[in-house]
Amino acid sequence: MEPITFASALANLSMMAPEIWQAVKETALMLSIGLGAALFVGGPLGIVLYLTQPGQLFAHRGFNAVLGWFVNLVRSFPFIILLVSLGPLTRILVGSTIGPVAAAVPLSFAAIPYFARLVEQTLREIPRGVIEAAEAMGASPLQIITKVLINEARAGLISSLTILTISFLSYSAVAGVVGGGGIGDLAIRYGYYRFQTDVMVGMVLLLVVIVQIIQFIGNRLASRLDKR
Amino acid sequence: MIHLNDVKKRFRRPDGGWFDAVSDTSLSVSAGEIFGLIGFSGAGKSTLLRLINLLERPDAGAVIVDGQDLTQLSGAELRRARQNIGMVFQQFNLLANRTVAENVAFPLEIAGWKREAIRQRVAECLEIVGLTDRAGHYPAQLSGGQKQRVGIARALAPRPHVILADEPTSALDPKTTQSILECLRDINARFGVTIVIVTHEMGVIRSICHRAALLDAGRVVEVINVEAGRVDARSDLARSLLEAA
Known part of the structure; x- marks a missing residue:
């Protein structure tokens, strides 16, 4: 095997540009579906977790405990086990267990309870008195959720979403195991199994750059939205 | 009463x-x-x-x-x-992510007032508590006394x-x-x-x-x-x- 030089690595990677671009698109697709599910299912779930806590608007100890237990249950699964054990469900939902859309199913499953907990925790930081003031003004529960809870916690919610995005960028690499594709998968197939170290290093560097960009955007957005 | x-x-x-x-x-x-x-x-x-x-x-x-x-x-x-029934609190309980004017508008939004009516009433109430020049500020930029004035304007807004x-x-x-x-x-x-x-x-x-x-x-x-x-x-x-x- 020839020694790797910077020039040879660069030539190699540029030759693979179409495949790399394909992998980036697959990763983006997996993440969008997973984060979408987290936002639209995990978000409301987190709000319900928060509102059913003792002392909150819809305090219900039993319901809260059962829901919390269920969330913990899904969160306990190692992701790779969730990935393979959800195969049959994925086949029903997507019609296949291979490809980025199929891999997005277990990703969503893991992302929903994760984001729900992040949302619950973020909402806890809102002072009780602010919610009480809205109640005293005659706000309905829906108005309290949309105008008080989400708006007051918006900076924290953006930070939570940033954390989630970065965690799941890394989870999505594992999805390559079931043919999910993506950047991480490319790194493993070419870099690890075919001993193309330059490809592996190149893909890891690409992920590093993507993570930095996501964190930068998340921080900027959160601090711009935070007026506290 | x-x-x-x-x-x-x-x-x-x-x-x-x-x-x-x-x-x-x-x-x-x-x-x-x-x-x-x-x-x-x-x-x-x-x-x-x-x-x-x-x-x-x-x-x-x-x-x-x-x-x-x-x-x-x-x-x-x-x-x-x-x-x-308006309410004013010891800890003010203002919405931190809303401006002074938006805080005063809050109870009116809840009560379903029209946008233009809200704008006028907010201006009136800020005038009453003497905070017209702070309308665009956020609560974090105000002193305690100013925050409480916002609280009073907010309580007063829906003409309770x-x-x-x-x-x-x-x-x-x-x-x-x-x-x-x-x-x-x-x-x-x-x-x-x-x-x-x-x-x-x-x-x-x-x-x-x-x-x-x-x-x-x-x-x-x-x-x-x-x-x-x-x-x-x-x-x-x-x-x-x-x-x-």
Whole structure:
């Protein structure tokens, strides 16, 4: 095997540009579906977790405990086990267990309870008195959720979403195991199994750059939205 | 305007026992009055105030505001009734991510006012509390006294008949306290809003109240008249509160 030089690595990677671009698109697709599910299912779930806590608007100890237990249950699964054990469900939902859309199913499953907990925790930081003031003004529960809870916690919610995005960028690499594709998968197939170290290093560097960009955007957005 | 008839409220203590915050208390506040609730810590004055807009639901008794028994209302009816009862808090409880103008607009949005009507009413209310030039600021950029003025403007915005003030000056220095009290007195005089104010300071009672109830251990000990800053009281409690002031 020839020694790797910077020039040879660069030539190699540029030759693979179409495949790399394909992998980036697959990763983006997996993440969008997973984060979408987290936002639209995990978000409301987190709000319900928060509102059913003792002392909150819809305090219900039993319901809260059962829901919390269920969330913990899904969160306990190692992701790779969730990935393979959800195969049959994925086949029903997507019609296949291979490809980025199929891999997005277990990703969503893991992302929903994760984001729900992040949302619950973020909402806890809102002072009780602010919610009480809205109640005293005659706000309905829906108005309290949309105008008080989400708006007051918006900076924290953006930070939570940033954390989630970065965690799941890394989870999505594992999805390559079931043919999910993506950047991480490319790194493993070419870099690890075919001993193309330059490809592996190149893909890891690409992920590093993507993570930095996501964190930068998340921080900027959160601090711009935070007026506290 | 406000009638509390034999209201009772008890809370569960951490040790499992019960704490009677308010026991079998009746109280009447007339329209256009500034009525004080005074007592030492734990006397039940805040709980009594919070019974008036049902932030605390009484275990027994009736809460009649503007001729309506609030305890008999459905959720939606209670929300509508609450739009007629403003509230001002010790810790201001402003929305941190909304500007001053947006905070004052908040109760109007809840009540379903039209955009243009909201804009006008917000401008009016900021004018009343003297914060027109701070409309675009966020609460974090304001002093304590300014925050409380926003709180008052917000309570006043939906043209309520009643404003409940829970220790509105206890987080403020003496000079700011005076200006906030003047602001409340001004609103009472100009718009005839009935104000119920909770305090532990006799000075607050003396400076703006027409009458006040002295509370101890969840009961009204005495209702006193205040005239020209003079308190006419008989009970021992009144004397000790006067001495503490």
